[in-house]
Amino acid sequence: MVTGLNIAALAQRTGVAPDTLRKWEQRYAILQPQRTSGGQRRYSERDVARVEWLRERLEEGYRIGEAALLLGSVGPKPARSAHEHLKGLLDALDDVEPEVIGLKLDQAFALLRVEETFEAVLCPLLEVVGERWQGGTLTTAEEHLVSEAVRSRLGHLLADAGGGTHGVAVLACAPGERHELGLMMATIALRRDGWKVVYLGADAPLADALALAEALSASVLGLSLSTAERTDALEAGLRAGVPDGVSVVVGGAGATGALARRLGAVNAGPALAGAVQRIRTLAA
Numbered sequence: 001m002v003t004g005l006n007i008a009a010l011a012q013r014t015g016v017a018p019d020t021l022r023k024w025e026q027r028y029a030i031l032q033p034q035r036t037s038g039g040q041r042r043y044s045e046r047d048v049a050r051v052e053w054l055r056e057r058l059e060e061g062y063r064i065g066e067a068a069l070l071l072g073s074v075g076p077k078p079a080r081s082a083h084e085h086l087k088g089l090l091d092a093l094d095d096v097e098p099e100v101i102g103l104k105l106d107q108a109f110a111l112l113r114v115e116e117t118f119e120a121v122l123c124p125l126l127e128v129v130g131e132r133w134q135g136g137t138l139t140t141a142e143e144h145l146v147s148e149a150v151r152s153r154l155g156h157l158l159a160d161a162g163g164g165t166h167g168v169a170v171l172a173c174a175p176g177e178r179h180e181l182g183l184m185m186a187t188i189a190l191r192r193d194g195w196k197v198v199y200l201g202a203d204a205p206l207a208d209a210l211a212l213a214e215a216l217s218a219s220v221l222g223l224s225l226s227t228a229e230r231t232d233a234l235e236a237g238l239r240a241g242v243p244d245g246v247s248v249v250v251g252g253a254g255a256t257g258a259l260a261r262r263l264g265a266v267n268a269g270p271a272l273a274g275a276v277q278r279i280r281t282l283a284a
Helices: 007-014 018-028 045-059 064-071 082-094 098-111 114-135 140-158 181-192 206-215 228-238 257-263 272-282
Strands: 167-173 195-201 220-224 247-251
Touching (some): 007 018, 007 045, 018 045, 018 064, 045 064, 064 098, 082 098, 082 114, 098 114, 098 140, 114 140, 114 181, 114 272, 140 181, 167 181, 167 206, 181 195, 181 247, 181 272, 206 228, 228 257, 247 257, 247 272
Parallel strands (some): 167 195, 167 220, 220 247
């Protein structure tokens, strides 16, 4: 016996009109109803979840065709697990398919939680890209292709100011540091955790970042560095003094426990979630 919701019940559950649901089903194969012995459609909880997900994407500004593509209702089926998303991105990189890389990044952000996308997709992707570039198996153009695709998507998330309940954090790259994707992810993660984050990115003089942290009564100044080559300039810049009440946090591949101790700073650590937790303790 087939059980489930009829289209009127589905419309009531999701807030989407029956006529719209029928159009979505016919044009994009979004819904996959079963039929009773009398030929009537019955919709499952999976159909409810898909409609609610699509409605949320439309509220964010997607067109229905774009949202259906992200969901995998049309075109290639998207990955479901973070591991599958990462593999798909690496395969697209191997084949040098810029449009596919962009699509798969969009699918990861659409189908996974933001934190999971960062931790299990973007961070491993960028790590592999960096290793291949350093090993000479990836060209500079290909490295830039991936970096810019990631940057453009993070840029949309950075537009949400959010936060404020935990306090103010100022985030910037260390002097001379140009790699800012990790800092962008940290900014977004902290905002989602309830911080008001002022993002300065690359090319922000450290003296200006310190002055801004003081002016905003920030409790955290986060500084990102990708290599140990940036440590001398960072140490020199902090010798001028850190404003009272401001805790310095260093993160990125070039940040070590030893550096943090020399600076009297907090080491963010290698994992983004762990960094957010450490920084949260500074607001306690």
